[in-house]
Amino acid sequence: MEYEDCKLLVRMGVPRDRVHKAVIVSENLYHFDLFPKIGDKYHEFNEFLCYKIAEVEVDGEMILLVYHGVSGTAASPILRELLEMGVKIVIRCGKCGSYNPCLVNNGDIYICYAAIRDDTVSLAEIDAKYPAVADYDVIDCLVDTAEQLGFTTKMGINYSTDLFYRRVCIDDPRDKYTLNNIADTEDNETSTVFVLSSLYGAKAGAVLTVDGSPLFWGNGGYAFGEESVEKGIEKTMVIGLKAASVLVKRFCHN
Structure with a gap:
């Protein structure tokens, strides 16, 4: 390409020479x-459309x-264009739901190292x-960075799905994942980010803030806007x- x-x-006016080697991708415009x-x-x-791009020096x-x-x-679509233009580091900084609401608090931070692929995009x-x-x-760098900043994080496997609210049919796979401790968090994007980045030979990771539990989305379990979540997202962005910046220095200046 x-x-x-x-x-x-092109439509957003991002010149070719402003496509940097590392990108933070997020579903959080208001941050x-x-x-x-x-x-x-x-x-x-x-x-x-639904896209916005900026740059910052860190x-x-x-x-x-x-x-x-x-x-x-x-x-x-935007991730593919960036990878085609030579992006080598992709870090997803966003939000997720927790499958362990009794043990995990809103605003806690997960570093996700793998994702269950129940989305349609990565399967396509x-x-x-x-x-x-x-x-x-x-x-490794996300963990080290969080420790250096004094931020507590958890490690886990993410479940990525096209659905936000729970299915109304029986045999929702999320029930099995919860009961058997197969997954720790849920979101809509991580598997796509991991698969696309890997196919293009780019290095990817995800650091996510818990904003409730998808097990209870339908009856008030979504903590969007809570102070603890806002603070968690700010920490997530700093970590990412x-x-x-460290990864660019380490791998992109050869």
Whole structure:
């Protein structure tokens, strides 16, 4: 794919030479105001459809910031363009639901190293035999960065699905995953991010803030906007940006 074929990047006015080696991808548009506080030289490009892109300098490295809306379906077009243009580090910084609401608090942070592929986008890319796993170097760096910042994190496997609310039919796989401790968190994008990045040879990882439990979405279990969640998301963004800068220095200046 040539730059001129990247319809979203061109439409949003992101020049070819501003496609940096690392990108933070998120479904959280309303947290873009955090980025100027974390880094320097913050600059926003144009918005288009459900997408917004900005850039910021963190510890001497320029990082792209991408809002892509909710779902792997929304995330995949812009992520593919970025990977085609040479992005090598992809960190998903977003929110997730917890499958252990009795043990996990809203605002807690998970570093996810793998995802169960129950979304349609990653399955459209390649069959289910292909694993949705993070890159070890990214996970290692996220863990180290969180420890250096003094932030407590958990490690876990994520379940990615196209659905937000629980199914109304019987045999919802989430019941089995919860009862058998197969997965720790749930979201809509991580498996797509892991699979696409891996297919393009890029290093990917995910750091997510718990905003409730999907087991109770339908009756008040969604903690969107709670102070604890807001603080968790701010920590998540700091971890992701700091780690991205380290990874660029480590792997992209050869």
